[in-house]
Amino acid sequence: MIVIKHHQRKLNFFVCLLFLVATLIISCNNTIPQGSSACNQEYNPNIDYFPAKVSVNYATGFDVEYYKHYKVVTVKNPWRNANTGFQYVLVQCGAPVPPDFLETQVITVPVNSIVSLSTTHLPHLAKLGVVDKLIGVSDFKQINTPDVISRIKTGKITEVGRNNNVNIEQILDLNPDLITTYAVGNSQSDSYPQLVDAGLKVAINAEYMENSPLGRTEWMKFTALFFNQEEIAEKIFSEIARKYKDIAQKTQSINKRPSVFVGFNFKGTWYMPGGDSYVAKYLNDAGANYLWNDDNTSGSLPLSFEIILERAANADYWLNFSQAWQNLTDLLNADNRYGDFQAVKIGNLYNNDARLNEHQGNDYWEGGISNPDVVLADLIKIFHPELLPNHQLVYYRKLT
Incomplete structure (x- = not known):
């Protein structure tokens, strides 16, 4: 009888312990933004989590405002004759979400997985050194970026379709932290409304609207914002701009x-x-x-x-x-x-x-x-x- 009671006490102890762990997990999930599975830092309101910042000098279609633990990215001219813009709040992993933003606008950074629905975004990932985060693209046949092709050959990237033929269920299975795409303002062909409705995090890249070569290239900094790769983006783009201007001279x-x-x-x-x-x-x-x-x-x-x-x-x-x-x-x-x-x-x-x-x-x-x-x-x-x-x-x- 004494042995049974002893085992019962041990069982009660482990049940309580499991309950405590489950409670802590639920609590963390409720305070840390989605997509932040790698978060292991303790939030400090006095820290500037983005000491390296980008400046936008040639592109006219986006800008960024920095705060200590989040940054607000605005896409001002997403397509021709657009009467709307897009705004995203990029919240540092583990930090609180600022008020007054819709859930669809909130993206935890740095992102750990991305689906790119435009081949023009792929060289950004290669230059920034984050191709290993790429898990989905629209069409294998269109791709030329060597680092991406290597990942396709090893089965690490999924083909998900393009425009209104994008496979929403397939992307939901991939569960990316971020999808980058473009839009032309046509509800029949643009895929981003369907993606947002499905609860996915989507960012519109409008580089094709820029009217200068360097303006288009500078959207690499837009991509860098989601990976907290501002420092490397500034360095790479500055060198590209210097070469361009030297040659043009x-x-x-x-x-x-x-x-x-x-x-x-x-x-x-x-x-x-x-x-x-x-x-x-x-x-x-x-x-x-x-x-x-x-x-x-x-x-x-x-x-x-x-x-x-x-x-x-x-x-x-x-x-x-x-x-x-x-x-x-x-x-x-x-x-x-x-x-x-x-x-x-x-x-x-x-x-x-x-x-x-x-x-x-x-x-x-x-x-x-x-x-x-x-x-x-x-x-x-x-x-x-x-x-x-x-x-x-x-x-x-x-x-x-």
């Missing part, structure tokens, strides 16, 4: 600027970038005379073939046309009127598709956005080869 004293136009006739419409677009900025910095410089818009102008021919018939160069054209014969077969352009007659045809993967995924739209200094060097090599005698084309190739 080489064309400042150029007197003879060759005329250039871009694009191609697509189903009866030729979309020409406006004079305030990032394409125009590239061409001007490369020492070219972009024939639509007089336009003051940053979007694309839908024009007719006849209007293009009238202005660009005698242009010196034609760039950035269909990726489907592998040679001059393909170009002329697409529309024999292309042969009326002087650039075609003299063979000054260059396309930004020199780096295609086996599935035709174009690295110009992935790595090129994070390496604008290299893209600019390519363009200067095309227009003024004597300025960069040792440079070999990376993203561009001559069509012959």
Whole structure:
């Protein structure tokens, strides 16, 4: 009888102990934001948890305000003609959530897992050294970033679909701390409303809205904010900006600027970038005379073939046309009127598709956005080869 009572007391002790542990776990889950499983620090209100901060100097679409234990990130112009913006509060792991923010806005940092629904975000992760946090992407076939491809080959990344075909259930199974995506303001194609409705943490990256190459590249700092990688982002971007400006300086004293136009006739419409677009900025910095410089818009102008021919018939160069054209014969077969352009007659045809993967995924739209200094060097090599005698084309190739 005494033995039974002894065992009963031991059993009661272990039951109480388990109850105490369970209570502590529940208490911690109620005070620490979701996604912070790696939190093991004790919150101190007197500590500045973000001693390294970014400054936004070229991008106009986002900014960040720092507080001791959280940062407020604002995306100001998420898509063309948007009448809304997005705001996210990035709370340091283990710290309290500030009042007056919706749950959908609160993201615990640093994030430990991410799904990226745009290939343009992938080079950010590689440069910041956080590719190991990537667990999902939209489409394997489009990817060119080597570090990401390596993780795909080892089965560490899941393909989750794109736009309105994104697999919500699959992403819920992955349970990422963060999803980065983009939007165009079309409820039929944008996936972010579905993702938010499913209770997932989503951040809109609007780099494509920037009208300068360095502005687009600086969105790497936006990505860095979610990983608390401000210091490395500042260092990397500063070096990229320095290289870009140094290379651009080489064309400042150029007197003879060759005329250039871009694009191609697509189903009866030729979309020409406006004079305030990032394409125009590239061409001007490369020492070219972009024939639509007089336009003051940053979007694309839908024009007719006849209007293009009238202005660009005698242009010196034609760039950035269909990726489907592998040679001059393909170009002329697409529309024999292309042969009326002087650039075609003299063979000054260059396309930004020199780096295609086996599935035709174009690295110009992935790595090129994070390496604008290299893209600019390519363009200067095309227009003024004597300025960069040792440079070999990376993203561009001559069509012959």
